[in-house]
Amino acid sequence: MLLAAAADAPEAAPTHDGGVCAGLAWVELAPNERAFIERGPDFAVFRFEGPGGSTDHWWGVYGGNAAQVRGNGPQLLRRDGVSVRHATEDGKFRGYLAKKSGSQNHFFGSIFDGSTKDKGFFNRIDFGPKGQALCAKGR
DSSP states (O other), X not given: OHHHHHHHSOEEOOOBTTEEEETTEEEXXXXXXXXXXXXXXXXXXXXXXXXXXXXXXXXXXXXXXXXXXXXXXXXXXEETTEEEEEEEXXXXXXXXXXXXXXXXXXXXXXXXXXXXXXXXXXXXEEXXXXXXXXXXXXX
16 A cells, blocks of 8 residues: 555656756756646656645646646746747636747746736746756756
8 A cells, every 4th residue: 555655646847947847948956845746648747846845835837848728818928939828728817838949838826827927927837948958967
């Protein structure tokens, strides 16, 4: 029984230099934030939680090329060649879709509400050369 529970436990995401690489994005971890990873055949889903566990400012990011949402809403920002747009599914707000050259990050979770204040969250996300160098360092 203990082995089955251990097998179901989320895998800690590989972190270094205070963050984690999630496809297009280098994600700076907030103080006491933890990152977990679920790997698929050609994608990864990262889940982040604060010191209070999975309900403490829970959010995640999908990294791959076939997100299950559409980034057809208003553009939140464009930085380093990456467009970040409101993501929708069945007409409902479902976070943000970042796209560049076929690669995608879907940022989702309870910390997003679709308002302009969400833009501040992306201050900890680096899509540029520094972020990509940090991603390469972890490979």
